[in-house]
Structures are given as structure tokens and as C-alpha cells.
Amino acid sequence: MTQPYHHGNLRQALLERATEILSEKGVEGLSLRGLARDLGVSHAAPLRHFSTKAELLNAIALEGVCSLIAATKKADAQTPGTARLRAIMLAYVNWAIANTELHHVLRNPDVMRHASDDLTTLLASFAARQKAEIRAAQDAGWRADEDPDVLFLHLVSLTAGTAIVSTEEVYQQRVPLPKRQSNIEDSIDLFVG
């Protein structure tokens, strides 16, 4: 019995294997031909699904954003206000910690440089949602006298920054995990608290 001519679900397999490679070797260590080898298909097969390497990376980034958005959506259970802001920010940071490599892809200038319209649109809508949360929290009385734009910038910066500091090796201090986790929560509380 020989290999079937068609792989079955090459597109999905490519995305999954690519994500594995990314966490091992990063964007530069990822090659379309290497993926083809790993999956036992011909060297040009991946091109049927992603016509360039950039397109593959973009698809992974898209997957990442969807996953991130889903993760933060759960925080909607909280009523608007400080608890909800805290939940949203923590959801983001925890998602980044749990999906380090996807997070790195989203942070990689070489990937985002070629971001598709889909991707940028999704990111923009994500930002809009965060902005709306700020407004809602202010309506509920939180920091009502501050400029919403400043609060928005602060929230986005702090969230992105905490995610980066929490996932990039360079920043990893020799701090035990429980302590680190509680530091993250306390740090966020400095803002929302």
C-alpha cells in the first residue's frame, strides 16, 4: 500500500507543523520545503495552500489573533468596570504565556510587515473593543476624570508590555512562577485597582 496521492488535510497539517517549528527555531528556521519534508509531500505542495512563506505566516498570525480574541472574550462575563478590565488584561497576558510562539509571531515585525487586510482589520476591531471597555469602565465611575485616549494607550501599552516581559526569555528573571503570576496581577492592579 502506497501513500495516497492526496494528503487529506495538508493545509491544517502545515499550520500545525509550522507552529511547532516556530517555537523551536523561529521565523528564520521555518521553511516551506522543510515543512513539505516533515509532512512527506513534495517540495512544492505547500505552495498550493500558501503561495509564499509570508502568506503562511500571515495565516498563523490570523489564527493567533482569533485565539487571542476568543480568550479575552471570556472576560465579558464580568460586569463592566475594574473587575472586567482586570479580567481582560489578565486574559491577554495569560494567553500570551500559554501561546508564547503565537504571541511571538504576532509581535514579529517581519510578519506584521506583510499583514493581510484581514489581519489588520481584526487587530483594529480588537483595539476598538478595548477602547469600548475603557469607556464602559469610566461610565461605571472608574477614573472618570481621565482622558479616555490616555487610558486606552496606557491599557494597550501595559498589556502588550506585560505579555512581552512575561514571554521573552531575555526578561525571564529567576522568579518562581507563583510569585511571577502574583506580580503580574499586582502590577495590573496598579492600573485598574
Added chain:
Amino acid sequence: MTQPYHHGNLRQALLERATEILSEKGVEGLSLRGLARDLGVSHAAPLRHFSTKAELLNAIALEGVCSLIAATKKADAQTPGTARLRAIMLAYVNWAIANTELHHVLRNPDVMRHASDDLTTLLASFAARQKAEIRAAQDAGWRADEDPDVLFLHLVSLTAGTAIVSTEEVYQQRVPLPKRQSNIEDSIDLFVG
């Protein structure tokens, strides 16, 4: 008159041209052979100075960190306390805005993945200095009751995050520059107060 056999200062020329390329095409668009062409030397000449592409990127990152440290050093003129913290954080963010591509190199996981000991040591000492500033500010009465580790995490996250939000195109809102600058300052003031 023919070209001299030796370039004269190829190493420096490589670093400069590479930085230009990086801001145009990013890490993936940078090639040792392309640099050689641009500088009119043979395709293998760059290898005399940087035996791999990663080594070149590391050298650029090293240059970047030195430049960043120098930029933040000026804030030392302020006396320890909130004004000094604010000055340090603003110096970082403004450096990132003025040196976007160097900042992107420092933020690029593919570069930092191969960071040399020099580079990580320098980054660690930079972090230590920030930690010391926190302590000094607390000694001067600022947020004296907070956990220094939490304040440190907060400062690093907020600084890195603001720099990223201020330099990555994805985040660039249609906000006029003066307004953006004042937002940055106000956002940082939310923390250093």
C-alpha cells in the same frame, strides 16, 4: 584609478548599510550578499567581519542597546524620585521612536534568540539599573508601601509596551503627533504620578 583592494572600514559600513536595509525591508530582507553588492565588495567579504548573518544582527543589537543606555543615562541629571523615573521612561520611549528600526531589532525574537553573552549581560545590567531607580524613588517616598518587584515589573512592562505601541505601524492610530506625545507623557504619569 581602480578600487583599492581594501575597503577601508568595511565593518562600520556594513553596520550602517545593514541598519538602512533593516528599516526598509526588515530582517528577512537583509542579506550578507546584498550588503556586499551595495558596498561594492565581493560576496564573501562581509564574512571576514561577521561570520554569520546572526552575528551581524547581534552586533547591530549591541549597538542599539549601547545607544539606548546612553539615551537613558541623560535622565540621571534628575534627582531620584518621580521626575527621574519619568525622565528615564520617556527617554526610552523617545529613543525607540527616534530609532525605530534599532528598537525593532532589539524586539525581534529571531535576533534575540541568538543573542551573544555581551548582549544579554548588557541588557541585564540595564534592567538592574532600572531596578535601582525604583528603589531610589521608593527611598525618596514614592509608593513606599508597594512591592519593589511589582513596581519593577510594571515599569519595564509599561516602558516596553509604550515603546512598542509608539513604533509599530499596526498600532499607529490617526492621532496627530503632538497629541500622541502628550498622551504618552500622561500615560506614564498615571504610573509615576
Added chain:
DNA sequence: GCATTTATGTAGTCAATGACAACATTGCGA
């Protein structure tokens, strides 16, 4: 059912690249 169209995979090829080795030229110090 069957033919035609579309999706998917293969084989072959090309230019660009990173990396290495062998050799050439220059300049500096003993």
C-alpha cells in the same frame, strides 16, 4: 453514471542566499 471542471500534489528548474575553502593582497610589527 459519466464527463468536465476544479482542487490538490508532483517533477523540474532557476536565481538568490548562507556558508565554507583556497588563494591573493595589503599593511603592520618584530
Added chain:
DNA sequence: TCGCAATGTTGTCATTGACTACATAAATGC
């Protein structure tokens, strides 16, 4: 000044991204 180390060149190789022509499977319409 002589020799050696630094620097640059030429030649080469495997890998890669990307393209083309072709093969096969699958879906669709009749």
C-alpha cells in the same frame, strides 16, 4: 625588510523560495 595577521576575492555547494508544466484525485453538473 621580512613575515605574519588582517582583509578581500574567487569558486563552490546545499538549501531555499518561487515559478512552470504536468499528473491525479475529487467535486460538480448533466
